[in-house]
Amino acid sequence: DAGVTQTPRHEVAEKGQTIILKCEPVSGHNDLFWYRQTKIQGLELLSYFRSKSLMEDGGAFKDRFKAEMLNSSFSTLKIQPTEPKDSAVYLCAGGDQNTLYFGAGTRLSVL
Amino acid sequence: QQQVRQSPQSLTVWEGETAILNCSYENSAFDYFPWYQQFPGEGPALLISILSVSDKKEDGRFTIFFNKREKKLSLHIADSQPGDSATYFCAASRTGGYKVVFGSGTRLLVSP
Numbered sequence: 633d634a635g636v637t638q639t640p641r642h643e644v645a646e647k648g649q650t651i652i653l654k655c656e657p658v659s660g661h662n663d664l665f666w667y668r669q670t671k672i673q674g675l676e677l678l679s680y681f682r683s684k685s686l687m688e689d690g691g692a693f694k695d696r697f698k699a700e701m702l703n704s705s706f707s708t709l710k711i712q713p714t715e716p717k718d719s720a721v722y723l724c725a726g727g728d729q730n731t732l733y734f735g736a737g738t739r740l741s742v743l
Numbered sequence: 744q745q746q747v748r749q750s751p752q753s754l755t756v757w758e759g760e761t762a763i764l765n766c767s768y769e770n771s772a773f774d775y776f777p778w779y780q781q782f783p784g785e786g787p788a789l790l791i792s793i794l795s796v797s798d799k800k801e802d803g804r805f806t807i808f809f810n811k812r813e814k815k816l817s818l819h820i821a822d823s824q825p826g827d828s829a830t831y832f833c834a835a836s837r838t839g840g841y842k843v844v845f846g847s848g849t850r851l852l853v854s855p
Contacts, residue, residue: 636786663841675787675832675845682841723786730775730836732843734786 636735638724644741650712653738655724656705663727666690666699666709669737670720678709678722714742747835749846757854762820764849766833769814773835773844778807778818781830781848790831791818794838823853 637656645651657664666678679699680688690697696715701707711718719742725732747768756762766776774795779787793800793807793816800807804823809816820827833846 674847677842680841687841725786727841730838730840730843731777731789731792732779732787734788736785 636724636726636733638722638735638738640738641736642739642741644743645714646743647716648713649742650710651714651740653709653711653722653724653740655707655709655735657707657724657726658733659705661726661728661733664701664707665725665727665732666707667723667725667734668720669723675723681707711740714740716742718742747833747844747846749831749833749849751849752847753850753852755852755854756823758823758825760823762823762827762851762853764818764820764831764833764851765815766817766846767813767815768835768844770835770844771814772837775836775838776807776809776816777834777836777843778805779832779834779845781832787832820851823851825853825855827851828853 639654662683664681668676678690681701684701698710721737721739723734723737725734750765777792778790780790781787791802791805793809795811798809804821806819830848830850832848834843836843
């Protein structure tokens with residue numbers, strides 16, 4: 633079991649850039665989540681997919697954040713354009729019976 | 744109504760002591776309460792969980808005590824080890840649902 637794989641582990645972007653974060657979930661999990669983690673806000677849900685269909689697109693994050701699930705084994709999170717306040721750790725998680733299996737995350741720094 | 748609160752924000756205990764982490768919630772519809780453990784540089788990982796039909800769940804040195812009437816639960820870590828030093832998140836959801844509400848976490852440091 634390779635677990636959930638996220639790439640890159642670290643990303644540095646300039647304000648206004650477009651960045652794409654990648655996630656390879658564990659095979660067999662029907663649910664896929666993108667979370668943002670910061671010290672102040674904690675864990676915030678960005679997007680949720682069930683069986684590759686987008687079920688929730690994160691409300692306040694809709695305008696510059698777009699998650700896609702191209703197939704059952706690959707998902708991306710695009711942030712366009714990036715802003716300094718987007719600096720955070722972005723976590724992808726597969727879901728199975730109410731349990732979340734998180735990747736190690738991508739630490740994004742926006743200058 | 745969706746909030747999950749944790750206290751304390753940080754906790755330091757000596758090796759061998761019992762660490763007690765507290766959690767409360769507001770939404771009485773929540774019936775599943777997992778605790779996640781997160782080490783620096785890693786994502787959170789499920790540590791132990793409890794359903795609201797139970798008032799206690801044990802797994803080795805980790806025990807959840809659950810009080811449905813007061814909407815409170817706590818995680819007890821017996822015989823704490825330095826390797827237990829991590830951030831612990833209390834979470835709540837409804838079984839069959841997908842939304843998991845996380846608390847803000849308790850950062851535990853176990854000193855040798």
